[in-house]
Amino acid sequence: MNHRSDLETDGEPDFDNVNRSESECLVGWDDDNDPLKPSNWSNARKVKNIAPLVYCSFLTPLGSTMFAPAIEQVTKSFDSTNSLLSSFSVSVWILGYFVGPLFLAPLSEMHGRFPVYMVCNALFVVFNVATAVAPSLPALIVFRFLAGMFGGCPLVVGAGTLGDLIKPLNRGKVIALWSISVILGPIIGPIAGGYMGETVGWRWICWTLSIAAGFGAVVAFIFQEETYPLILLQRKAARLRKETGDSSLRAAAKPERNAAQIFARSIIRPLRLLFLSPIVSLLSLYQGVMYGYLYLLFTTFPTVFRNRYGFSAGSIGLVYIGLGVGSGISVPIVGFVMDHTAKSVIRKGRELNPEHRLIPLLPVCFCMPIGLFWYGWAAEAKTHWVVPILGTVFVGMGINTLIMCAMTYLIDAHPLYEASAAAAGAATRSLIGAVLPLAGTSMYEALGLGWGNSLLGFLALIMCPLPWFFYKYGGRIRTNPQFQLKL
Incomplete structure (x- = not known):
């Protein structure tokens, strides 16, 4: 039976x-x-x-x-x-x-x-x-x-x-x-x-x-x-x-299983992936830090554009359009590149691996530090208000591409436990996204907009090799018996 x-x-x-x-x-x-x-x-x-x-x-x-x-x-x-x-x-x-x-x-x-x-x-x-x-x-x-x-x-x-x-x-x-x-x-x-x-x-x-x-x-x-x-x-x-x-x-x-066992397995599996799988750990950390940057900008835009450019409470909402435009641009581009790559790999008779999902991220990962440098120093110099907003377009492209590629990668890499892998990434994103913005105001007061955002940009730049590392070595790590978890 x-x-x-x-x-x-x-x-x-x-x-x-x-x-x-x-x-x-x-x-x-x-x-x-x-x-x-x-x-x-x-x-x-x-x-x-x-x-x-x-x-x-x-x-x-x-x-x-x-x-x-x-x-x-x-x-x-x-x-x-x-x-x-x-x-x-x-x-x-x-x-x-x-x-x-x-x-x-x-x-x-x-x-x-x-x-x-x-x-x-x-x-x-x-x-x-x-x-x-x-x-x-x-x-x-x-x-x-x-x-x-x-x-x-x-x-x-x-x-x-x-x-x-x-x-x-x-x-x-x-x-x-x-x-x-x-x-x-x-x-x-x-x-x-x-x-x-x-x-x-x-x-x-x-x-x-x-x-x-x-x-x-x-x-x-x-x-x-x-x-x-x-x-x-x-x-x-x-x-x-x-x-x-x-x-x-x-x-x-x-x-x-009874209710207690269902809860235990649902909670423990994402945590095991998060702490015991190097791929899930590092990609979740990468997503979390970049997501934290996004909400740091969300919470500090009102102060920056009111004090620097005299925006009213109503017009301040318009400064978020740059992030939206960047995110909107990334959606069709990433979707097209992912589908085109998959079809190309299969047409050549090769095996489609989760690492192929990271290809759109390989060049776009640099958009986040570029956008942060651009936004920070443009605002520091009090250039026309549209200039720092143009910098946030790159931030939107970078964060949205990262989340889409990393999420698809984790799902493909854990076909039986994609929900748990996704939950690990989402939990990390949410936790860092909630905590990191708390440092935004004090950071800008101490370093200014230019060097404050440059600090964030340098940290984002340090993380840029991660997609390249996982694209080249992710398959070996995933298939290494040392990292095979019994979930």
């Missing part, structure tokens, strides 16, 4: 047909074309489930940066002179991304996608409302942390939902569409937040996000449904037990 008892295997689980043993009857899909199978649902039904996911995935990163232009308003509102706390009020949202995946992902495996979405959507609304009425700066920080933690649900569980609904051959373009919403959020956030902070105040930024989140929660409740195959099979088995009176009917691939 060919029966797999859990969902740890790569690809789509084998739930086809009803397999019998002496003690039970295992209920699976009737066949690969079973209309109850989520990947066989109609396109309209899939769109109905994916559209709320895309909308909610846009809102969470939007909220992470929409608050940034109003930092000075917040400190004045609470009579605070602590620049560390004011910066942390922005980056603490990202710290929520570090904590959330550790329990949201296993919960979606235990209870299905739908209840996790619904609870997290509701809590996202609650804690955004709490930020709008926060009585103090420490309370605001706590509420933003909780909003980020639960608001990150679509970013954590969304990949699983798309895997449930979309067959592998069509998955790429749908995930690309989903990724666009995630990329646009952090860029549009400061633009909208800048004008809102100037006109209606920072609390209405929080109220607006609460209203948008409430709309998303209602839409998701109406249109989304359960897509997790195991839960659907359990429902099918329950329905058949009721209809036939056969108590031996059980869903195929029912997990044999």
